[in-house]
Amino acid sequence: MGHLKDGIWHDEWYDTSKSGGRFERSSAGFRNWITPDGAAGPSGKGGFEAEAGRYHLYVSYACPWAHRTLIFRALKGLEELISVSVVHPDMLSDGWTFAQDFPGTTGDALFGKPFLRDIYTEADPGLSGRVTVPILWDKKRDTIVSNESSEIIRMFNSAFDAITGNTHDFWPLALRDEIETVNARIYDTINNGVYKAGFATTQKAYDAAIAPLFDSLDWLETHLSENRYLMGEQVTEADWRLFTTLIRFDKVYHGHFKCNKRMVKDYPAVWAYTRALYQWPGVRETVNFDHIVRHYYYSHDTINPHRIVPVTPDLDFDAPHGRG
Template structure:
């Protein structure tokens, strides 16, 4: 792990991201939007118009934040319009690399870079920023549009509808207040909560994070006992934002991040819900457990110094989900 300082890569241990024992995630630094007509979005600069073949997505199969964007690329029929490069699962001293000696890692087939930080400096040679996935790249201008997954999925949800004819809406206006409310809690205590538990460097910080995590998982289980999805009968972005954490939970977070009070498998409603989402057409092909397990256990040497990648449970995700 590391960051760019004035265009120069500086390695940094993940442990340095904690403050007072608590893990602190940095905000994304590129926040422009693709829109149907190229007008400005809620933040950033204007000029990024939805066009076929213009944009490229840099992702890691291991990263839950990048995984969101791959799911929406599938759900919104964007695979033929937005190209993808997949980094190697090992994130070491130079950050994400484009080594292609691991099945599923593609290399950088757009710019030919060896590491992701070089993509950032291609856009801005003097960049000072964390180097994270996903990265949404504009081939026309040679710029990074966004590296904020929550905003990229909303672009994918609507900006390209006129191009694809796919008008499904995972952020429907009538449900937005409830979606935002759910997202806020799940982001803080679940999506980021597993990291706050796993990267805690004090008992107090760990206890606080893991208690909040399982408090929210119990809350979610209660919602799913009454509703098919988090907001009711409608599948929304809130479900997909939760999915990318749940799909990694029993394989990685339960053991590696010490989130071991319970497995997803132990929550009957959540387990059926996870299987239902996994079985949505196109979603399973975005899940690569080899990359997921390799990345976490091998890259986080401050947690797993011997870099032993353990066996993980077999999850029968294609069995009947019983969710209607």
């Protein structure tokens, strides 16, 4: 996971020497919003009107943050409106690339560039920052709209409704405060918690991450034993944000990130809930375990220096979930 400095690529891993061994995630650098009429959103500048065919999404099937956007693209019927490029699962000295020697990769459909970093410098030649997915690109203005997944899914949730007629709302006004509270806990202790455990470089940093992770999984087991979804009977963005971590947990986080106190399948309610979300129409097509397993075990040589890709558990996500 390298970075750009003044537009120049540097192959450097996260530096945990100044944080006591803790992994600290960088903030997204592009925070504009697509809106129905092009008015400015909560951050960034205006001028990004919802239009069919105008926007392009750069993703990795392996990345849980990018996976969120693919799920919302499917749930909201945006496949024909927003095109997609998929990077190679191996993230090595050049970062994410558009190599096409792995099934499911697409190359760069817009510019034919070799590296994801080229998309960032296409928007800003002197950019400094991490080169991450997802990227939401505006083909009309030739720039990046956003690289913040939590905001891209909210754009997809409502900005294109007048075009698609799909008004299913995963961020309903009446539940927003409750969603934000649950999102905050899940992000800190689960979504990002697995990374804080996996990328820790001291025992103290690992211990500080692993305890809250399993405290939250224990809490989820109790909560989901009594509720169909996180907000009760209504599925919301909070469920989909959680899902992208749960679907990866037993395959990669349990072993590769040393999150091995328990597996998701050891929690009856959480495991059934994960299967229920996987079986939601359009969602299983966004899950690519070949990319997921290959990326984590092959790319992170600081964790797995011999790049041995292991056999992972056989899990039946299509088994009946019994959750209605």
